[in-house]
Amino acid sequence: MMTRLRQLSVRQWSLAGLAFCALxxxxxxxxxxxxxxxxCPLCIFQRVAVLSAAAVFLVAAIHNPAGRLGAAAYGxxxxxxxxxxxxxxWRHLWLQSLPPEQVPSCGPGLDYMMDVLPLRDVLSMVLSGSGECAEIDFLxxxxSLPGWTLIGFVVLALAPLGLLFAALREGPREPRGAVVAKQD
Structure with missing residues (x-):
């Protein structure tokens, strides 16, 4: 099994990562x-992280870079x-673990904040949390859902790590059809 994982190409690792992002x-x-x-706003930010990783995996799969630099960059x-x-x-789980008296109060909705505040302030407010992010709606x-998402991200991290290991393993590829002279 480990031998097979070591042999996966940049495209294969990227497609695996993209498939897990889609899942x-x-x-x-x-x-x-x-x-x-x-x-909640933190759930939306987690989705943005999944979509960001998916975008990188998609470009990496299409590009299928030759050599170490491309695989390392995409990884x-x-x-x-x-x-x-x-x-x-992790932050979302921490907010859910707080006692009710320590949970931050609910703030304005994410749509409203994006309309009226600079992005830096929106990020700061969302990451500081709100009461709606501390609610546990589903187990x-x-x-909870942020716990499952954290597990999903840990599993998803295998694909970028695979790309980085592929970069260590890869040498520069010869162009297709090139004749390689054997040295004695």
């Missing part, structure tokens, strides 16, 4: 539109998006 977004949209669970960019998602999910096996 995560499918679950999120299903919970929103089928189960009726409205996303680093997608890992940055995943780490951002891990941070937001599966005793784990």
């Amino acid at each position: 995560m977004m499918g679950v999120a949209l299903g919970l929103e539109h089928i189960a009726g669970l409205a996303p 680093a960019l997608s890992l940055a998006a995943v780490i951002g998602g891990i941070g937001v999910a 599966l096996a005793g784990i």
